[in-house]
Amino acid sequence: xxxxxxxxxxxxxxxxxxxxxxxxxxxxxxxxxxxxxxxxxxxxxxxxxxxxxxxxxxxxxxxxxxxxxxxxxxxxxxxxxxxxxxxxxxxxxxxxxxxxxxxxxxx
Amino acid sequence: xxxxxxxxxxxxxxxxxxxxxxxxxxxxxxxxxxxxxxxxxxxxxxxxxxxxxxxxxxxxxxxxxxxxxxxxxxxxxxxxxxxxxxxxxxxxxxxxxxxxxxxxxxxxxxxxxxxxxxxxxxxxxxxxxxxxxxxxxxxxxxxxxxxxxxxxxxxxxxxxxxxxxxxxxxxxxxxxxxxxxxxxxxxxxxxxxxxxxxxxxxxxxx
Numbered sequence: 001x002x003x004x005x006x007x008x009x010x011x012x013x014x015x016x017x018x019x020x021x022x023x024x025x026x027x028x029x030x031x032x033x034x035x036x037x038x039x040x041x042x043x044x045x046x047x048x049x050x051x052x053x054x055x056x057x058x059x060x061x062x063x064x065x066x067x068x069x070x071x072x073x074x075x076x077x078x079x080x081x082x083x084x085x086x087x088x089x090x091x092x093x094x095x096x097x098x099x100x101x102x103x104x105x106x107x
Numbered sequence: 108x109x110x111x112x113x114x115x116x117x118x119x120x121x122x123x124x125x126x127x128x129x130x131x132x133x134x135x136x137x138x139x140x141x142x143x144x145x146x147x148x149x150x151x152x153x154x155x156x157x158x159x160x161x162x163x164x165x166x167x168x169x170x171x172x173x174x175x176x177x178x179x180x181x182x183x184x185x186x187x188x189x190x191x192x193x194x195x196x197x198x199x200x201x202x203x204x205x206x207x208x209x210x211x212x213x214x215x216x217x218x219x220x221x222x223x224x225x226x227x228x229x230x231x232x233x234x235x236x237x238x239x240x241x242x243x244x245x246x247x248x249x250x251x252x253x254x255x256x257x258x259x260x261x262x263x264x265x266x267x268x269x270x271x272x273x274x275x276x277x278x279x280x281x282x283x284x285x286x287x288x289x290x291x292x293x294x295x296x297x298x299x300x301x302x303x304x305x306x307x308x309x310x311x312x313x
């Protein structure tokens with residue numbers, strides 16, 4: 001009986017520690033997102049060439065959104081196959097939608 | 108019902124949001140909804156990109172937008188995303204009071220964001236003569252950014268309602284998925300904002 005309680009306690013501690021570690025990881029993610037945002041704003045105010053800055057801005061945005069989805073919204077956890085399908089499906093349709101509208105106007 | 112479902116750290120499931128069938132259904136259904144929202148916002152972004160040059164003699168994007176306020180708004184929303192992560196962290200540790208506290212901080216940051224956005228819009232309307240009707244650029248801008256602002260408002264009302272409704276109930280397996288899903292919605296609002304500050308504001312002034 002005593003052993004049982006012990007093992008369930010260490011099991012509990014293990015999960016608590018796991019959650020703590022994940023929280024630490026999420027704070028690091030947050031710091032990276034802040035840095036990315038500062039780089040993005042900094043590049044625009046520094047007056048660099050537009051053709052050079054715009055692709056980097058879009059790349060920074062995509063990486064930041066990936067952080068948000070995979071770490072803050074836990075898509076990196078198990079059991080997120082259908083959510084991934086929905087988000088990637090949504091992103092693919094989103095890309096086509098934006099491409100279509102932009103091409104229609106710029107043609 | 109809530110008595111037997113009240114969480115107790117000893118028997119706390121690892122993922123309280125998915126411990127019941129109803130919770131799992133909410134979780135899946137909500138991600139499906141977010142996939143749809145992605146497409147919806149894409150059509151607004153596409154419209155904005157297509158029409159942003161049509162300013163009808165009014166102010167253009169680089170004349171209109173200032174980056175200081177947008178930077179503050181970005182920091183507010185990004186920080187509120189982290190505070191809702193803290194709220195879910197405490198939910199998983201079955202600490203209801205701390206969860207409510209961090210949700211409260213999230214709401215305050217969200218309100219500050221909304222205040223900044225209202226200030227920005229009134230400045231444009233009263234001093235820059237840039238309205239929903241002044242040009243196609245104006246219509247596309249207010250539809251996209253305003254629709255995001257509407258999401259922020261809805262998210263705030265949602266979180267405040269959950270906090271008030273469950274204030275005396277505490278945390279249980281019935282409402283844990285509700286809190287979890289609301290936090291997903293709040294993160295998604297920040298996802299959309301990342302593209303708004305990049306595509307509308309940063310690419311607008313460059």
